[in-house]
Amino acid sequence: MSLPEQLLDLAVATAREAGRMLVDKRPAGGPDVVQTKTSPTDVVTQMDRAAEKLIIERILAARPGDAFLGEEGGSREGGSGVRWVIDPIDGTVNYLYDLPDWAVSIAAEVDGVAVAGAVDMPRRGETYTAVRGGGALLHTGSAARELRVNAGVPLERALVATGFGYGSARRARQAEVLTRVLPAVRDIRRGGSCCVDLCSLAAGRVDAYYERGVQAWDVAAGALIVQEAGGRVEGLRGAPVSPEFAVAGGPGTFEALHDLLAPLDPARD
Ligand code: IPD
Ligand code: CA
Ligand code: CA
Ligand code: CA
Structure with missing residues (x-):
């Protein structure tokens, strides 16, 4: 072994x-x-x-x-x-x-x-x-x-999981970003556990995920599971996942969600 x-x-x-x-x-x-x-x-x-x-x-x-x-x-x-x-x-x-x-x-x-x-x-x-x-x-x-992620789901048909990483100062900004994402996607799920969200993505139960404020322990196992199921888990503009930002999705859907989020500058307070 x-x-x-x-x-x-x-x-x-x-x-x-x-x-x-x-x-x-x-x-x-x-x-x-x-x-x-x-x-x-x-x-x-x-x-x-x-x-x-x-x-x-x-x-x-x-x-x-x-x-x-x-x-x-x-x-x-x-x-x-x-x-x-x-x-x-x-x-x-x-x-x-x-x-x-x-x-x-x-x-x-x-x-x-x-x-x-x-x-x-x-x-x-x-x-x-x-x-x-x-x-x-x-x-x-x-x-x-x-496990296999869903691939090529256009944003308007994508079910997108998210989390609101903790810290009171961030909450208003998280809500602003959400007001721009919600009209662009099929719907939003806030399940309450980052690694459950990532596993749901790997299993094709949601199409994408994003969150500001995740830590290494939130994503370490879940990100590997998504990657091994054919998906991407990254920060913005090719950066690695960090407490700044995480975005995840299958081929095609990842890029579309990333390109919606990046100009919104979601890691800004
Ligand atoms: C939290 C959950 C939640 C996410 C937060 C995490 P915890 O982890 O994963 O979904 O939105 O960013 O801190 O504190 O329950 O281990
Ligand atoms: Ca905690
Ligand atoms: Ca956690
Ligand atoms: Ca915990």
Whole structure:
């Protein structure tokens, strides 16, 4: 088994264990908000922290020399050349409200390049996986199917997912950009989890995605899954994805959405 395949196996097993824990141990009255970050919407619960702790413990037990980038503070250096990029709950607000679309996202990088990614959605019963150069799969129970983005969807027929990356100062600008995008597309979906949006794109359940304010842990696994399903995930004008901006879509649709967004200067405050 190649190193990326070994890393994927560990990512899948760990994401599923964390996902099960998050379902089984979710407090009956909902989790507590133990911290807010950039705005009152940007919440952290005790379950985000518990899931990140579990994920890092499991991976370290198997691979003690690896590095980590974790949303909830679990980052650490390592000497093996492998770094794990972890979002223990992507869609914390959905998890808080008991809406089903949240996920555990784990990506493995070798020498700075993402080579394996797993996104587990326990409330949907779905796990999405990709290995660089090996395609992307959706696993449902014991079945698996290969993922392919929709290609060449004209904007007026494109269902476009978006997110409103957190930070109160950005909200008015996000709304302005949306007023220009909404009339140009079939419709908009704001699902509440960046990696769920990216997996939906890979599965052909939406045609494109854009967002300002995403972080490495939001996109690391999902972007690999989209790329391996034949799509593009980039910043504006060929830049890599950054907290500035992310735009994603299948061939043809990516370019059309990019060209609509770029002149709007969506990363400006
Ligand atoms: C958030 C979700 C949301 C997106 C935000 C992210 P979190 O992640 O992915 O959809 O709009 O930009 O921060 O905080 O739930 O892990
Ligand atoms: Ca968060
Ligand atoms: Ca996230
Ligand atoms: Ca998170």
